[in-house]
Amino acid sequence: MSTLFAISLTTGILSGLWGWIAVTLGLLSWAGFLGCTSYFASSNDGFKGLSVSLITNMSGVFWAMVIIHGSQFVSLEILGYVITAVVAFFMCIQAKQSWLAYIPGTFIGSCATFAADGNWKLVVPSLILGGIFGYLMKASGLWLHQKSKQSQVNASLQTR
Structure with a gap:
């Protein structure tokens, strides 16, 4: 069994499980898939990949809330765009810190927050559990690939 097939198989199974868990817990299944995608x-x-993707996702949630609340305090629409520009700069420049260097993860967290109309209390657990599921999808796929490889070697040795 190839690595790609094994990861595809476990990803398919765990994606279905994630969908069920998200609905059961009242979470945003699509935001969980963004957390999963961020890890992948x-x-x-x-x-380390899980930690970096989750930390940057959470920083993106924070920055989205800064934009949302900052834009509510200004009366001119153009100032909301200025706030967005300044915050986007910070979303990128924070990458000077190694643990915040995954800029796409920051933007994924921010976009999820905007898509959920600023409901960060729902976005945060959805992204976190989705990221964990992404980690489990890949880790279990790699484990399955190794087990299948060992089985092939053992079967080959037995036929000799």
Whole structure:
């Protein structure tokens, strides 16, 4: 079994499970899939990849709330756009810190917050659980690939 097939299989199974859990818990299934995507797209694997993607997702939620609340305090629409520009700068420049260097993760968290009309209390657990599911999808796929490889080697040795 190839690595891609094994990860695809476990991702399919766990995606269905995530959908059920999200509905059962009243979470945003699509935001969870954004958390999952954030993990899969990060350049880091394992716990470090999960940590970096979740930290940057959460920073994106924070920055979205700064834009939402900051724009509510100004009376001119153009100032809301200025606030957005300044915050977007900070969303990128924070990458000087290694643990905030995954800029797409920040924008994923921010976009999820905007899509949920600023309901960060619903976005945060959805992104976190989705990221954990992404980690589990890949880790279980890699485990399944290794087990299948060992089974093939054992079967080969038995036929000799």
